[in-house]
Amino acid sequence: MLRQIIKDFVIQQFNVDPSVFDQPGLTVADLGLDSLGVVEMLFEVEDLYGFQVEDPARYSSMRFDEMVADMEATIRAANNGQLPEPASLQGKA
Amino acid sequence: MSAASTVQRVVVTGIGLLSPLGLTRSASFEHLLGGDSAIRPAGPEITRWLPHALSADVDPAFAQQLDRSEQGLDRATQFALLASREALADARAADWDLDRGRIGVFAGIGLGGATTGEALYTRMHEQVQAGRNPTVMHPLSVPRLMPNAATAAISMAHQFRGPTHTYSVACSSSAMAIGEAYRSIRHGYADAIVAVGAEAMNVPGVFMAWNALRVMAKPRPDNPAASCRPFDKDRSGFVLGEGAAALVLETAASALRRGATIYGEICGYGSSSDAQHLTLPSSEGQYRAIRMALEESGIAPAGIHYLNAHGTATEAGDVVESETIRQVFGDHADRLPVSSTKSQHGHLIGAAGATELAISLLAMQSGSIPPTAFLDSPDPRCALDHVPRQARHGQSLQAVMSNSFAFGGSNVSLIARRYA
Numbered sequence: 001m002l003r004q005i006i007k008d009f010v011i012q013q014f015n016v017d018p019s020v021f022d023q024p025g026l027t028v029a030d031l032g033l034d035s036l037g038v039v040e041m042l043f044e045v046e047d048l049y050g051f052q053v054e055d056p057a058r059y060s061s062m063r064f065d066e067m068v069a070d071m072e073a074t075i076r077a078a079n080n081g082q083l084p085e086p087a088s089l090q091g092k093a
Numbered sequence: 094m095s096a097a098s099t100v101q102r103v104v105v106t107g108i109g110l111l112s113p114l115g116l117t118r119s120a121s122f123e124h125l126l127g128g129d130s131a132i133r134p135a136g137p138e139i140t141r142w143l144p145h146a147l148s149a150d151v152d153p154a155f156a157q158q159l160d161r162s163e164q165g166l167d168r169a170t171q172f173a174l175l176a177s178r179e180a181l182a183d184a185r186a187a188d189w190d191l192d193r194g195r196i197g198v199f200a201g202i203g204l205g206g207a208t209t210g211e212a213l214y215t216r217m218h219e220q221v222q223a224g225r226n227p228t229v230m231h232p233l234s235v236p237r238l239m240p241n242a243a244t245a246a247i248s249m250a251h252q253f254r255g256p257t258h259t260y261s262v263a264c265s266s267s268a269m270a271i272g273e274a275y276r277s278i279r280h281g282y283a284d285a286i287v288a289v290g291a292e293a294m295n296v297p298g299v300f301m302a303w304n305a306l307r308v309m310a311k312p313r314p315d316n317p318a319a320s321c322r323p324f325d326k327d328r329s330g331f332v333l334g335e336g337a338a339a340l341v342l343e344t345a346a347s348a349l350r351r352g353a354t355i356y357g358e359i360c361g362y363g364s365s366s367d368a369q370h371l372t373l374p375s376s377e378g379q380y381r382a383i384r385m386a387l388e389e390s391g392i393a394p395a396g397i398h399y400l401n402a403h404g405t406a407t408e409a410g411d412v413v414e415s416e417t418i419r420q421v422f423g424d425h426a427d428r429l430p431v432s433s434t435k436s437q438h439g440h441l442i443g444a445a446g447a448t449e450l451a452i453s454l455l456a457m458q459s460g461s462i463p464p465t466a467f468l469d470s471p472d473p474r475c476a477l478d479h480v481p482r483q484a485r486h487g488q489s490l491q492a493v494m495s496n497s498f499a500f501g502g503s504n505v506s507l508i509a510r511r512y513a
Binding site: 012036039040042043046047050051052087 | 225233
């Protein structure tokens with residue numbers, strides 16, 4: 001589910017071709033985002049799950065699925081092992 | 094590039110207006126001449142706390158003109174982008190043969206990204222209240238609320254690589270941006286500059302701050318739209334407006350090469366400080382700014398055929414400004430049409446100077462002078478020809494003046510004449 005949320009956001013916000021996500025071994029770098037784009041992508045998830053990613057720079061060198069797994073693990077660690085329902089928050093600054 | 098040794102003549106070839114009176118230059122000016130007012134009771138998020146608040150807002154339909162990538166920008170930046178787009182199309186800037194490094198963007202804005210700033214603090218407190226992590230915030234919050242966001246957006250959208258300056262001088266901001274753009278082109282530091290004023294601060298926290306200053310107009314029960322009444326005995330202050338105005342300034346040489354339509358030539362710019370009071374105006378300071386503009390233009394006071402006043406409808410402001418006009422223009426003050434269009438579009442703060450010079454240029458081009466709306470009982474202490482209530486058509490205007498007198502005591506006077 002987390003993977004889908006990120007995929008949808010990246011396609012909509014950055015006009016990334018959806019077929020990119022079918023590539024085996026897809027890396028975060030393959031998405032073609034600059035450093036600000038990566039941070040914007042992370043914010044989308046942070047905003048929904050109310051957590052803050054530590055050191056987002058390390059994601060740039062990971063595979064996409066590694067990044068998703070790492071994010072999920074971070075969220076679960078802060079929520080007693082659970083992946084909560086994403087909050088829909090008003091008024092993103 | 095070094096400055097040219099001869100001064101350039103500077104002309105205005107494009108105007109864009111996104112105002113509470115209309116989403117385009119022609120709609121805004123048409124409603125202005127028609128005496129329409131965009132002043133209304135403020136939105137519910139404001140009137141919840143300030144039941145008598147009034148505002149002049151831009152039609153929400155403006156957002157339909159924005160690209161998806163522009164949706165997240167601060168509201169004032171969005172206004173500035175759209176007004177600039179209209180001005181550049183009007184100027185046929187696509188036909189420019191200029192080096193991009195010699196095209197700049199000068200903006201005037203009072204509070205910067207006020208809408209983004211307010212959303213940021215509101216969210217922070219809501220997060221804390223809800224027991225969530227307040228540090229999770231949109232990464233672009235800073236670049237969106239920075240006061241230079243408009244010049245950044247415009248320069249990137251159109252690939253203008255010349256100087257990008259932002260002037261923040263309260264009510265004089267965009268008048269100063271125009272004056273400085275004029276000086277930069279005149280003295281060879283740029284060939285063309287988009288001078289834009291923008292403001293969007295019609296949000297609750299900001300309104301509470303303005304309310305505390307006790308300068309906001311009290312609503313007239315019979316007709317809230319008529320609540321801002323410059324020079325009238327019953328005036329009670331101003332109404333905050335939002336919007337943007339953009340003017341394309343370039344060398345006359347460039348305009349002529351392109352066969353562009355010229356609205357007028359900027360020929361005088363005066364800038365002075367009162368050094369007296371944080372909010373109350375000083376006639377002496379205003380006088381010096383106006384004289385400075387006149388002397389630079391070489392036009393005698395009697396050569397000014399329309400004056401768009403600062404005219405905020407405050408008790409003190411209108412009297413001081415009228416005295417200044419008498420001092421400068423002497424007997425000509427009996428014949429000089431002076432109107433304050435804030436009665437209809439509100440006080441646009443950072444966008445005021447640009448909006449009002451744009452209106453002055455449109456008046457000169459069309460021969461139609463906008464009225465001071467709702468002037469039913471002129472204050473005898475402000476005795477001038479205020480063009481009361483009705484626009485005047487068929488006028489032959491050779492030169493116009495627009496004045497902006499800001500909190501902090503910064504006075505700016507601009508003069509434009511017919512290009513010949």
